[in-house]
Amino acid sequence: MERITLKENCESFIKEAVSMYCRQPSTVHRKAVSLMLLVQAVELLLKQKLANHSSLLLYENVDTPKRTVSMKSCLQRLAHLGQPPAQGKDQKALERAVELRNRIVHHEFETNEMALKADFVRLCGLLHELRLQVYREPLFELISRSEMEVLRNEQNLLIEVKNRCKEEIDSLKKNSGYGEPHWCGWCANDSVKLSDDCAEDYEADGKCLICGESETYTVCERCEKWLPQAELEEYGTNNKMCLECLEYVTDDYWYESSVGK
Secondary structure (H helix, E strand, O other), rough: OOOOOOOHHHHHHHHHHHHHHHOOOOHHHHHHHHHHHHHHHHHHHHHHHHHOOOOHHOOOOOOOOOOOOOOOHHHHHHHHOOOOOOOOHHHHHHHHHHHHHHHHHHOOOOOOOOHHHHHHHHHHHHHHHHHHHHOOOOOOHOOHHHHHHHHHHHHHHHHHHHHHHHHHHHHHHHHHOOOOEEOOOOOOOOEEEEEOEEEEEEEEEEEEEEOOOEEEEEEEOOOEEEEHHHHHHEEEOEEEEEEEHHHHOOOOOOOOHHHHO
8 A cells, every 4th residue: 555645645646737727729628727736735735744743633523533623614713823824915816715615616617718827827826825834845846837937927927917907997996986996706807897877785796807807796794895796695684794794703604615515
């Protein structure tokens, strides 16, 4: 029987993810699978970080060490140990990794090519930082020169796209009466512009300036943030709340979703 360590397993996921992403001809389906492999690599790096304190912490029940912790439980334990794995932009990338895992594994997954590029480049940056924290090894050691060139081109494309709409986004931040730009559920950027004719019942069409996707946006009853209508859940009579607010006001709602079920 051959034993595969956490590190070896993680590196296999990363190498396969990058290889699949860079392979030609490129397809959205293949890139979506490569994204899932990257998310899995993130989870294994987090578990290694936890195991560095104690291998028992890898298990939901330390007295019966059979089932390993979920990504969310892993993050909670690291926080209790005073070892949060990321801050700032990396923290947002980590939150996005958890979200992507739940969406890809447990639901139908909608995306587009630009959104996939944004998520892949974002997660590669997160993996680089986590590998430096855990192993003191950079990500590029696992990636061939030709693959690095593909990833650099993807990163440069995203920078170019963001720069093109930077002026409009900056203008929205200063002059919008609706708190724009808003979060895009497709590419996870704060880059959504609402239509000029926002309805009186707080509903409007929104379009992402980066990935180009359009969705109907509405307001969370509690925090009053504009979010994609699909991201809000019914609560009470004609009330719609985001998941964060719904978890706050209820004791047991969304437990399963919070642990990835």
